[in-house]
Amino acid sequence: MGLEKAVVKPHERLAAALAPELEAVNALIRERMSSKHAPRIPEVTAHLVEAGGKRLRPMLTLAAAKACGYEGPYHIHLASTVEFIHTATLLHDDVVDESAQRRGRPTANLLWDNKSSVLVGDYLFARAFQLMTDADNMRVLQILSNASATIAEGEVLQLTAAQDLKTDESVYLQVVRGKTAALFSAATEVGGVLAEADERVVKALFDYGDALGISFQIVDDLLDYWGSDQTGKNVGDDFRERKLTLPVIKAVAKADDEERAFWVRTIEKGKQEDGDLAHAIALLNKHDALEETRAVALEWADKAKAALSAVPQGEITGMLSDIADYVVARLR
């Protein structure tokens, strides 16, 4: 079961359909990441913002607003807000994880220092809230501040849950909702709120973003054991960092005593030796943990697509559906 490069990339089609809006988002991001007094801020931010991320989250806001017929200017501000929040969390994540690489380049904490990553992240977070106030919509502010709190809560929960074998699928889901899905669902929800869509539609957009985000993160966690060089992920990173993700949770649930001792040693105690990663993958395969995790990711992708039935249909909504397929297509 290898991973092949998908031929069709629906997020690229969406980016083409939203090209003028995305250009406006990029211009606004460049404008607002500047700093009169502290040139280090745009340096650090540009390193990350211009590193060729797919701008998936801001595209979700633009797409949701457009699908609901929004014609004003503020989806640009909210999409930029979402990207700023995302960038701020990446800067802080890399400090927390002590990462050396992101998107194939050295991380900001390595190129500058942890201090700069912490403080520039704070700056971007504050800038995100400034940008939000431009839209003059209190409900949007509530949604995005709630999402920010949920993100931080998910990350803190991960700190304590990740190396604890008692962590079960429900705690894992909470972590994933926090660290990934909360920003996806807020991104789509605020698009609908800004367009003054029906509550039913707003709820559907939230559900789409939530399910897409969960699917996205599960696939990410799965590729950490299943990936190849083509995915840009290093197989085994999560294992080495002792992060208890869904594949391992499923294998631990079926472990016999000897296997359990292996997981205690490698994940809980962090005493890893040569050959442990290969043995871990063998255990995941033995208990069908990778296949079962893949099935969960597919379920969430289906939920995401199903939610879209309540959203006005059209070209953009079709592309959002294709994106849900694409996220799990990385697992072919």
Added chain:
Amino acid sequence: MGLEKAVVKPHERLAAALAPELEAVNALIRERMSSKHAPRIPEVTAHLVEAGGKRLRPMLTLAAAKACGYEGPYHIHLASTVEFIHTATLLHDDVVDESAQRRGRPTANLLWDNKSSVLVGDYLFARAFQLMTDADNMRVLQILSNASATIAEGEVLQLTAAQDLKTDESVYLQVVRGKTAALFSAATEVGGVLAEADERVVKALFDYGDALGISFQIVDDLLDYWGSDQTGKNVGDDFRERKLTLPVIKAVAKADDEERAFWVRTIEKGKQEDGDLAHAIALLNKHDALEETRAVALEWADKAKAALSAVPQGEITGMLSDIADYVVARLR
């Protein structure tokens, strides 16, 4: 010129006058620092929030609103917001400064780890924005998000400016405005905005907070060379951390070649030896740098008091004036 314990503590009188409001603030802080999923969050937060800080910043918001005749409930939310922003910046500052002590207790980054300090700080920051939206006042949100951006900008500026002997008094003032005065002035300004005070009064409250914050930070920086054990500060911390503060900036401006070489070695290059702190203090005294810095702090305290003339007079406003005196009275 020794430092004596002041007999009159006007912030304690203000706390007494605002006792019911402060109790409501403390209750709201305890409620909002909780987390359903991540118990580490209230642990870390309580360590800092309950460490016996003076609650000066939230008191400023309460006092400003009351001085302007505000009778609604939301000054409690905004005061709590201000304290959350302050607490979040303290958590991140201690990571950035690699501090081991704050308010006479071990720092959170030491008791838990840097990861927890970064992420719990993010959580409190997000919670602060949630709290703000309760007041349903877009201008208040703008003021506090602007202040948050200015704080982070000031901290980043300090990273690059602190060890650079080219840093002059105007850059120092920018750093101080960012790291300290921005939250003081936002705290007082939002009190006036919430009370729907005249623009002239709102501006005066901003000016008071700005000048008070600048005075406060200059005194803090001065006590680092002038303090005694009674102040709770360790003399020489800034020197050891190579922070270029106003006393040193003034001494550097008057330095001869040999003295300049001393500052380059100790501050720019960070090569410090036994006896360097004593020599630094001798140079500060030689050039009257401590006295001149004290004069600047007094000037800003006077500006703070002068601004209050445009604010409705009464018991609370009188106490705000006394607080400006008290800040510099620490330097007697």
